Amino acid sequence: MSEITLHELEKQYGETTAVEDVSVEIEDGELLCLLGPSGSGKSTTLRMIAGLETPTGGEISIDGDDVTDDPAYERTTSTVFQDWALFPHKTVRENVEFGLKMRGVPADEREQRAESMLERVQMTGYGEDDPTNLSGGQKQRVALARSLAVNPDVLLLDEPLSNLDKRLREDMQIELREIHEDLDETFVHVTHDQDEAFTLADRIGIMDQGELVQIGDPDEVYENPTNQFIESFLGDTNFVDARVTRTTGDAVYVDTELGTELVLPTDAEPAVDEGTALTLSLRPEILSIDQPSADGGTAADDTGEQLATDGSSRTAVTGTVENVIYRGSTVRYSADVDGTSMFAERTDASTGALSAGDRIRLEWNGADVLAFREDGTRVSL
């Protein structure tokens, strides 16, 4: 139970900057996920909270105490490592007891606590086993028990699930969530897997090139990415190049590489000028798939844009299906729209199945489109 404050945290290795100007308040009892690609500085940030790396700038405080210069063994944090770092020469129980032993807890109490921790992670009966003989999932559980045994104020998880297979990883995510709710402790979880972050997190912090680029509730981050990097990182999407042709009080009109002019409805006066280059994001979930009308569908009512009175704008384009990929529960269609490749997904494969070479019509609401400037910043519409 502890709140953590990172203030302008910075870590440099010689010339390279691993973490730059990271400031965040992690609330008491919160489960924060630091999400980012490898090399984004998320693990380094976590290791600085743990005390395993010394920051080259900024401060870390836990519960109001400045711990920036405290070594790892004097902090009340505990880390679950990516490769779990179990001590191979000790039994499972000795591993779990280790932290307590370092704190001078008497042997019988240690044993009791170790037992109850192993029970909590469903590893009862494995106490005398050699950790090197365990499976990945079991090692992960032991590592978790070892960290929980010392009753840390903050539990730090450094991609502990990344070495597990998909199914096991999803089970463990739910278990971790349950343990977090049980303990009501502060967890900081580092991952590069956006599904994992959305499953686990109370809040998600997204890191890119050493900086914390956005932090917020999962739905907020997903709905309102602040820049193009986040949009591309959070999931597959169609990026379409566009250029602003004119703006009105309630819409931005753009020319696109799709060959049609699109309209983006806005609530307020948009902060873009005529001629500005934009990148539009058309997520697959906003695209609805249809077959064009039988007569060939080049008529204006079939493609192009209409601005409705309610502020929404239905827009559609037609193209040719290039390939169809069955992905289990969904089917993904790739289509060539006036020389630009786009994709869309459908959950129901049987109705109106399209195959390569067929014409396809993609329709969306212009209000669902996100737009980014050339420097990656989001255009608020």
Added chain:
Amino acid sequence: MSETTSLPQIPTSLASLRESFAGQSSSTRALLLMAPLIAFELLVFVIPFLILLRISFAEPSSDLIYEPGSWSVEAYAAVVDNILAFELLWSVVSYSFLLGVAVTAVTVVLALFYAYAIWRATGLVKTLLLFSVVLPLLTTLVIRTYAFTPLLSPSGTVNDILLSTGLLSESVQFVPSMAGAVIGQVYIVLPYAVLAIYSVLATMDWHVVEAARDLGASRPRSVAEVVVPQAMPGIIVAAVISFAWSVGAYAAPGLLSENITFALHVEELLLGDLRYPTAAALSVIMLLLMLVSVSIMFAVLNRFGGDFDLA
């Protein structure tokens, strides 16, 4: 201070020692840990060599082994003159290098072959081959060389066998001779060379050789094209070790040949004639010559390792 009061202080002082050690930053700790090693190398290696260098620049003395405090290049001049006049020292130095080159050439070829055989062998054969490399390492080189005398002498075992099978009509004097010294010295350095090359081969993927064969390389060719270049780091180590130790060889030439090597000569200068400055100067010159030869060897082998082509 009585014993009873001082006793409990021991754990306390140990704890405070631990505490002060733990208090250091990790780079200071790293330095503290390396300090004994650094001090040792300084006291037993660096300073002694500086003293050797100093003595090599001292004047020889008739009653003392050298004149303390004197500066002179007399010893160097004497050594260099002697070498350049093709006198005794020329034969000593040239013989040492000749021995070094011969032993290195033979050793590297044999070691590569043997290391390859160990690498390819499995089960009991592999164990036996490895055992045959390690066991000689465990024997002092005095004994390793002396065992060749009853084998190679004119009335020795090898001559007996060759004579009785009719391969030879009269006995050959393997020892004492240069050949005997080479055989003895190869025996001394071969285990180290084999292990150096084997340790590199052991990390190599056999599939690479199979791929070469699959692409049409014959067996010797696949070894030359794939195994040798990859084993080059081990071969370099093996060559440098063989060369350095053979140029300075003492036991094998001393027992198995009648030629005087540098090592035997310098012992004579030092313990027989008590000519310290000359011995020191000769040592320094030998070290420099070895350094140059090893650098050349290194450069040549490195080039081979870089792009090795049989064609």
Added chain:
Amino acid sequence: MTSTLHREQLENAAFRAGYGALLVFMLLPLLVVVVTSFSASGRIAFPPDSYSLVWYADFFESTRWLDAFTNSLIIGVGTALLATLLGVLGAFGQELETDSVVGSVVAPVVLIPLLIPPVILGITLLMYFNEVGLRGSYASIILAHTLWATPLVYFVMRSVFSRFDWQQLDAAHDLGAGPVRSFVHVVLPNVKHGIFVGGLLAFIISLQEFVMALFLSTPGTETIPVLAWTEIRQALDPMVSVVSTFLILISVGAIIVAAIATNLEWVSKQLS
């Protein structure tokens, strides 16, 4: 098709004959040593004309050989302890701070003595120990042998430490163990076999080394190889074979003990 097969068989036969011959070359001298130690006559011949244990009896009556034996053991143990201490601490320190300037200088300096002919090292140390007055002590030979043994321990430990999963040290720190306790509880148990092997190597190096010992020893600190050398140069009799056989046995014994010690623990761990 048949010609390729034929060629492969030829190659195989040549390959086997080649390494078989080398195997004989490697083991024959040792065989000569052991067999001639049982010779009955005073002449070294292989194979001997007749066998007896007279030279073994002589060995146990010779105070000079027994003294040399004791000297060798004292110097060997001293070298093993010193070289292990220096090598292990140095390698660990370097591992903690891989990019330090000092570290990059230490490694080559530690290695160089191995590449310098022992004669030159012997001369250098002889002059040095004369200056500082250590001549004729056990310490002088122990220090000289440590110069050769330390690089071996050091590089064995570097490779052991490089295989060690340093995240374990992070985990230990994270769980509250300070630098000293994390070394004792986590690093040491993982690398103790390496330390043992390093120490054993140092012991064997010292037991076998004779050129430096030849320069530095006095009659009081004469080691087995030094005495053997002196004896061989005077007369070739089977006594040296007897001593050599003992040396081989000690070294092989040490290796076997080491193998059993490391393996027994593994076996007991499997059983529990």
